[in-house]
Amino acid sequence: MAGKDLDLSKLRVETRLALAGRDPARHDGGVNPAIHRATTLVIEDTGDLYNTPQKTYALEGMAVQDALKVALLAIEGGAAVTLAPSGLGACTLALMTIARAGGELLVVDSVYGPTRRFCNTVLHRLGVRTTYFAPHIGGDIAGLINENTCGVFLESPGSITFEVQDVPAIAAAAKARGVPTILDNTWSAGLYFKPFEHGVDLSVQALTKYQAGHADAFMGAVLSATPQMGERVKATYKQLGLGASPDDAYLVLRGMRSLSVRLERQAASGLQIARWLETRPEVARVIHPALPSHPDHAIWKRDFTGAAGVFGAVLKPVAAAKLKVMLETYALFSMGFSWGGYESLIIPCDDNITRTAKPWKAEGPLVRLSIGLEHPGDLIADLAQGFARLA
Ligand SMILES: Cc1ncc(COP(=O)(O)O)c(C=O)c1O
Structure with a gap:
């Protein structure tokens, strides 16, 4: 089968986009994954009901969501990925993963409006303070970091006004103080900017935009630099009861091929x-x-x-x-x-x-x-x- 046993990381991005996530053996020989609607997963062994690494509930995603995740990692890199029902859902999932009561978030002033609204409403209500910083702050962000800082949220270029941030300088300043960085990387579609090579901890994609590409599906993703961060995002996804539709996962994966x-x-x-x-x-x-x-x-x-x-x-x-x-x-x-x-x-x-x-x-x-x-x-x-x- 095409792609079997290939190390995709050695291939160019166009080839990776054509191959990543394909597994005909899992889908009756079909080139594309089946759209599998499911809620309950039948479990044979009582020992597997509550203590198993296997999936026990379809909210975790079926084969089509798994295929999309493989493709996203093959394109943008990172150690783990969690899907979200929309791009905004991915932004809020990433923020909920790192926010804590009494903590302070540093958020770029040119952030996507609804992300700002989430910080100013839900997070504010939960006792998380948000300080907005000028997009051109660069390494000077170090001066804003204090013992309460729980995360830095970037979006580059910013929404509407398209300021490009010095992501490597901001990420390095945050890392030096042990503060995680989130980047909304939607503009580059994960193709033209590699967040994990620039020190970012969590990369957010609104897959609704270029990946889906046909104005017909909402979806988002949070990619993590490390497996540990990936586990934190996955746990938050579960705690919030989020899901990602199999039909939409199929559309996004189909969009990614082109x-x-x-x-x-x-x-x-x-x-x-x-x-x-x-x-x-x-x-x-x-x-x-x-x-x-x-x-x-x-x-x-x-x-x-x-x-x-x-x-x-x-x-x-x-x-x-x-x-x-x-x-x-x-x-x-x-x-x-x-x-x-x-x-x-x-x-x-x-x-x-x-x-x-x-x-x-x-x-x-x-x-x-x-x-x-x-x-x-x-x-x-x-x-x-x-x-x-x-x-
Ligand atoms: C930069 C950015 N991030 C996130 C989103 C949210 O994506 P969605 O519309 O899928 O919620 C948008 C939507 O316009 C966006 O422009």
């Missing part, structure tokens, strides 16, 4: 569109880490091997009514939350930015574009027509 091809294309189209936007008189600046004009381009170039197809653009000041017309009348771009699917999306973002450590300042309205698999020439024509409607 991940590198889609992402390469979406990244190339994204960069082409970002460069074109830089030439437009209606645009004040484009916020794309792979553009030399991005303030953190040097860090991105040092740490990443590629870019995603989602980025921001600050427009020059424009009347709200005109912006509304432009956004609502595109032929190809739709407005909608999420990103990373095959379909191009655009959203206005000014109502979606909360900052407490370092205010967000912009020359005009900020929009976020997620570039899909349409031809970039058609997308550029659509954007150009939108600018014509602004005039």
